[in-house]
Amino acid sequence: MTNFLFVVFKLEILKEIAILKRDRHRIFHENSYYFRYLFKKVEILLRFFSLNEMRESMEKKQLKREITTFGALSTVMGTVIGAGVFFKAASVVGHAQSASLAIFAWVLGGALTICAGLTSAELATAIPETGGAVKYIEYTYGKLAGFLLGWAQSIIYYPANISALSIIFSTQLINLFHLSANLLIPIAILAGTSITIINLLGTKIASLVQSTTLVVKLIPIALISLVGLFTPGQVAVSLFPVETTANTGFLVAFSGALVATMFAYDGWLGVGNVAGEMKRPERDLPKAIIFGLLLITLIYALINFVFLKTLPIEQIAGNLNAASDASVAIFGPIGGKIVTIGILISVYGALNGYTMTGIRIPYALALDNLMPFSRQFQKLSKRFVVPYVAGIFQLAVAIIMMFFGTFDLLTDMLVFVMWLFNLLIFLAVFILRKREPELKRPYKVPGYPIIPIIASLGGIFILVTTSITQPILALIGIGITLLGIPVYLVNKQKTKPKT
Numbered sequence: 001m002t003n004f005l006f007v008v009f010k011l012e013i014l015k016e017i018a019i020l021k022r023d024r025h026r027i028f029h030e031n032s033y034y035f036r037y038l039f040k041k042v043e044i045l046l047r048f049f050s051l052n053e054m055r056e057s058m059e060k061k062q063l064k065r066e067i068t069t070f071g072a073l074s075t076v077m078g079t080v081i082g083a084g085v086f087f088k089a090a091s092v093v094g095h096a097q098s099a100s101l102a103i104f105a106w107v108l109g110g111a112l113t114i115c116a117g118l119t120s121a122e123l124a125t126a127i128p129e130t131g132g133a134v135k136y137i138e139y140t141y142g143k144l145a146g147f148l149l150g151w152a153q154s155i156i157y158y159p160a161n162i163s164a165l166s167i168i169f170s171t172q173l174i175n176l177f178h179l180s181a182n183l184l185i186p187i188a189i190l191a192g193t194s195i196t197i198i199n200l201l202g203t204k205i206a207s208l209v210q211s212t213t214l215v216v217k218l219i220p221i222a223l224i225s226l227v228g229l230f231t232p233g234q235v236a237v238s239l240f241p242v243e244t245t246a247n248t249g250f251l252v253a254f255s256g257a258l259v260a261t262m263f264a265y266d267g268w269l270g271v272g273n274v275a276g277e278m279k280r281p282e283r284d285l286p287k288a289i290i291f292g293l294l295l296i297t298l299i300y301a302l303i304n305f306v307f308l309k310t311l312p313i314e315q316i317a318g319n320l321n322a323a324s325d326a327s328v329a330i331f332g333p334i335g336g337k338i339v340t341i342g343i344l345i346s347v348y349g350a351l352n353g354y355t356m357t358g359i360r361i362p363y364a365l366a367l368d369n370l371m372p373f374s375r376q377f378q379k380l381s382k383r384f385v386v387p388y389v390a391g392i393f394q395l396a397v398a399i400i401m402m403f404f405g406t407f408d409l410l411t412d413m414l415v416f417v418m419w420l421f422n423l424l425i426f427l428a429v430f431i432l433r434k435r436e437p438e439l440k441r442p443y444k445v446p447g448y449p450i451i452p453i454i455a456s457l458g459g460i461f462i463l464v465t466t467s468i469t470q471p472i473l474a475l476i477g478i479g480i481t482l483l484g485i486p487v488y489l490v491n492k493q494k495t496k497p498k499t
Contacts, residue, residue, distance in 0.1 A: 069284040076117075076268075076292030078214060083347040084264030084411070085221070085300050086323040087168050089307050091408050094317040095256030097246035099237045099308040102257060103301055109261030110297025112458040117268045117289040118445050119426050119455045125281055125443040126432070133269055133425060140428040144488055149421045150365050151484035156477065157414050158358030159394055163401035164410040165351040166192040168320060169344060171407070175321045176340050188402050195351050196395045199359060202384035206356045213349020220342035224323070225303045228330045233309030255465035262419070262462065263411040264300060268293065269422070281443045306330075320407060358394050363387035369495040372487060409473065416466045417477040423459035426452050 089102075096102040123136040134153075138146025170187035173179065179187075199206045246253040278284050307316055310329050316322045323343055328336030366377030381388045401410060429452050432439060445451050467474040 068279060069287055072278055072284055072288035073292045076288050077296060080113075080265060080267040080293065080296050081217065081221070081299070082264070082267065082353075083165065083168065083217070083343070083350040084266065085303055086343050086346070087320050087407065088260050088264045088411070089304050089316055090319050090322050091260035092257045092304070093308070093313055093322075095246070095253050095260060096244055097253060097313065097317070098242075098244045099305075099313065100239050100242045101244045101250075101254060102308065103239055103305060104242045105254065105257035106261050106301045106304055107297060109258055109265055110293060110300065112258075112455070113262075113265040113268050113297075114290060114293045115451050115455040115458065116422060116426070117293055118286060118447075119429055119452045120269055120422075121285055121289060121443055122429055122441060122445045123425060123432075125285070126439050126441045133421065136425055136428055137421060140431055141424065144485070145424070147365065147370055147488045148481055148484045150361055150370075151487065152417050152421065152481045153358070154362040154365065154371075154394075155397065155480055155484075156417050158354055158361065159397035159401055160405070160410045160414040161354040162192055162195075162351060162358065162394065162398040163188075163405065164407050164414075165347055165354065166398065167402060167407050167410075169347045169351065171320050172324060172340060172344050172347065175324055176337060176344070185402055189399055191348070191351065192355075192395055192398050192402075195348065195355050196391050198352065199355050200381065200384065200386050200388050200391050202386060203356075206352060209352045210349060210356065213345055213352065216342060217346035217349055220323075220327070220339045220346060221299060221303060223339055223342075224306055224327060224330065225299060228306030228310060228326065229302065231310075231330050234329070235309050235312055237305065237309045252465075252469060255461070256469060259412060259415060259462055259466055260408070261300075262415045265293075265296070266415070266418075269418075269425075285443050286446050355391075355394070359387055359391040361390075362393060363390040366390070370488060370491050372491065374491065412466065412470060413473050413477050416463065416470075416474055417481060419459050419462050420478070420481065423456060423463065426456040426459060 092105055093099075093102045096105060120133075120136075124132070127136055127139050129135040134146045134149050137149050166188040167184070169191045170184050173187055174181060174183060195209075198209060244250055244253040248256075307322055307326050310326045311322060315325065319325065324336065324340045327339035327343075330336070331339060362371055362377050365371045366374040371377050376389045377387065377393070379389045380386060405413070429445060430449065433448075463474075
C-alpha cells in the first residue's frame, strides 16, 4: 500500500513540477497559494516515504559498477593521505623517544588500519546506504546509536579537525614568514573562516579547491621521501632492536606513539563506500584496501625515516615545524620554503575537505528534526543552495576549540571519540553475521574472524590506553558524546505525532 501511494504522489508531484516550469512567471507574480498547495503534497508524500529512503532509492538506481581495482586503489590513497603525516611525527617521536619505536608505531598503525578497513568494508557492501558509518551503526544498534555518531561528528570530529588544521596552517605560516607567535590564533581563525566562506559560495568552488590541492599534497610527500632518502643523513638511524629511552616505560611510550599515528591514517572508514560501484567488489575491494593502505604505510614509514635521519630526535619531538626544518636541511633555504608552501597548500586542502563534508552532517540530522533548532539548520542559501547555518555553527565550534586546545590535544580527542564508534562497527560485523546470516554481502572480510578480532583488539587498546594516559581528554570526549542522548530524546519527543 505504501509503495502504491508513493507512486501516486510522485506522479502528482511530477505533474505539478511540469505545470510550474510551464507557467512559472504567471505563478510567481499572481499568488503564493500554489506553492502552499505544492508543499502540502510534498509533506504528505514524505509522511509515506521518508526523504532518506527516496534519496537512497534514487542513488541505487543510478550507481554503475564501473570502478576498477586501480580506481579503488586511487580512492583509498586519496582518502587517507593527508596533512597528518607532516605534523604527527612530532607527537610520535615525542612519545617513542627512539627512531626504532617511532617507525614501529607507524608500521603497526598501518597494519591496524588495514584490518579496520577490511572489516568495515563488509558493512559498506552489506548496507550500501547514504550516510555510511551512521547507517551501519543505526542498522545494528538502533537509531539512538546512529544519532550519537552523527552528533559526535557534528560537535567533536569535524570541528576538532578544522580547528587542529587551522592551528597547524597558522603555525606553518608563522614559521615560513617569521611572524609573531601572537598571531597564531588570529591566523588560525582567518584560515578556518576563509575556507568556510569558500564552501558557502557553493559546492563547485569547494570541489575545485579540493581537486587542485589533491594533486599538490602529493608533491611535498614525494619530494621529501625520494630526495631525502638518497641525501646523506646527519643522524645514524637504528631500527633494531625496537626500544625506547622514555622515562614512562615501553608500553606507555608505544601506546602514545600508536595513538598519534591514527590521525594520519584517518579516512580509512570511507574506503568501503565505493564498493557499490566496483565491478567485482568481492575480489577487488580487499586488493584495493590491502595494497592501498600498504603503500600508504610504506610512504609514512619512509617519510618519517627521512625526518629521523635528517634531524636529531630532540629537534623532531614536539616540533610541529619538523617537516619544514627537514625540508630546509634537504633542499636548502629556498627549496625548503617551496616545499613548505606545498605543505601549506596540502593543509588548506585537508581543511577544505573536512569543512565540505562536515557541514552536511548537522544538516542531515536536522532534516530528521534531531538537532536542536532543526528549522535553522535546515536552511539553505538561496543562491548557492548550501546549508549555511550548519557551516556557521561548525566554524563557531571550531573557533572555540582553537582557544582551548592544541593540535595534538584536538587530534587525540577526535581519534579517541571516533574509535569508540569504530569499535562498534567492528563488533557489528560479528553481530550481523550471527543475527542476519542471510544478509546479502557482496564482499566478506577475508580471514574472518581473525581480521575483525585484530581490529577490535586494536580499538580496545587505543581506547583503554588513551583513557589511562589522558583521562580528562577521554572524559570530555565521552561526556560530549553522551550529551547527545538527552538531545535525541527531547527532539524525538517534539517530533512525536500528537494523538
